[in-house]
Amino acid sequence: GAVVSQHPSWVICKSGTSVKIECRSLDFQATTMFWYRQFPKQSLMLMATSNEGSKATYEQGVEKDKFLINHASLTLSTLTVTSAHPEDSSFYICSARDLTVSYNEQFFGPGTRLTVL
Amino acid sequence: AQTVTQSQPEMSVQEAETVTLSCTYDTSENNYYLFWYKQPPSRQMILVIRQEAYKQQNATENRFSVNFQKAAKSFSLKISDSQLGDTAMYFCAFMKPANFGNEKLTFGTGTRLTIIP
Numbered sequence: 247g248a249v250v251s252q253h254p255s256w257v258i259c260k261s262g263t264s265v266k267i268e269c270r271s272l273d274f275q276a277t278t279m280f281w282y283r284q285f286p287k288q289s290l291m292l293m294a295t296s297n298e299g300s301k302a303t304y305e306q307g308v309e310k311d312k313f314l315i316n317h318a319s320l321t322l323s324t325l326t327v328t329s330a331h332p333e334d335s336s337f338y339i340c341s342a343r344d345l346t347v348s349y350n351e352q353f354f355g356p357g358t359r360l361t362v363l
Numbered sequence: 364a365q366t367v368t369q370s371q372p373e374m375s376v377q378e379a380e381t382v383t384l385s386c387t388y389d390t391s392e393n394n395y396y397l398f399w400y401k402q403p404p405s406r407q408m409i410l411v412i413r414q415e416a417y418k419q420q421n422a423t424e425n426r427f428s429v430n431f432q433k434a435a436k437s438f439s440l441k442i443s444d445s446q447l448g449d450t451a452m453y454f455c456a457f458m459k460p461a462n463f464g465n466e467k468l469t470f471g472t473g474t475r476l477t478i479i480p
Contacts, residue, residue: 278465289454289470290408297465337406343466350396350458350466354408 248274250342252355259330260363267325267358269340275320276342280352281313284337296323330362365390365457367471375477376445383430384440384474386455392416396458397431397438398468403451411453414438442476450478 249272259265269279277298282290294304294315302315312334314326323342327334337359341352366389376382388397399411414422414431421429426446430439442449455471 280467284406289472290468292467292469295465295467303465339406339408341408341468350460351410351413352466352468357406 248272248342248344248347248353250276250340250353250355252338252340252358254358255356256359256361258361258363261331262329264326264328265330265360267327267338267340267360269323269325269342269355271321271342271344271353274342274344274346276323277320277345278343279317279323280341280343281315281323281325282339282341284339284357286337290339293325327360330360332362335360335362365392365459365469367455367457367469369455369471369474371474372472373475373477375479377479378445378447380445381441381443382445382476384442384453384455384476386438386440386471388436388438388455388457388471390436390457390459392459394460396460396466397429398456398458399427399429399438399440400454400456400470401449401451402454402473403448408454412440445478447478447480449476451476 251270253268279296281293294302296302296317298317304310317323339357341354395416397414401409412424426443452473457469458466
């Protein structure tokens, strides 16, 4: 099956610094990737849709200058949390869409736990 | 906008028993997809089962089956012969078709299922 990786799996940073999270599709090309945020004991909330070679589409209420998304290749999308603050601490999950598969499945990465001190 | 409701925050069942998780959704669309995802303690999202709205037949995957009632906008998951490895958060999700793989998933709030030995 399709595999999606994320790096790092966890990160701790100081308030005010920026953190980059990578999402890679390992065995397929993903023209579209999605970024989700999950707070403890809560559901996944879609942050943005990332399309290769174009600007990301952000969901309402998500600050695009705060959460920078770059989808520069068919296998890599990055999420950069700029000037991170403790309220940005969360679990970030990416998923990727394999367009060669017809049944609309998104394949999820293992997630990245971000803790901002 | 679509909404997905899971009215059972937590459930527990004895090993080998059958359990049913409820999900309702609200949409004005006629064509869409429904999913059940499992999130074990590892936090990795795993697809359990999917259902296309245009199919009347309920989807089944081994011990997992759904009861899809389109008119009632209900999509419940039945787990038969429950196993300890079924312990996880279960999320119901709705997807509206879109172009170029940009289909968005809307998740319910989740049901925490515990299988008791």
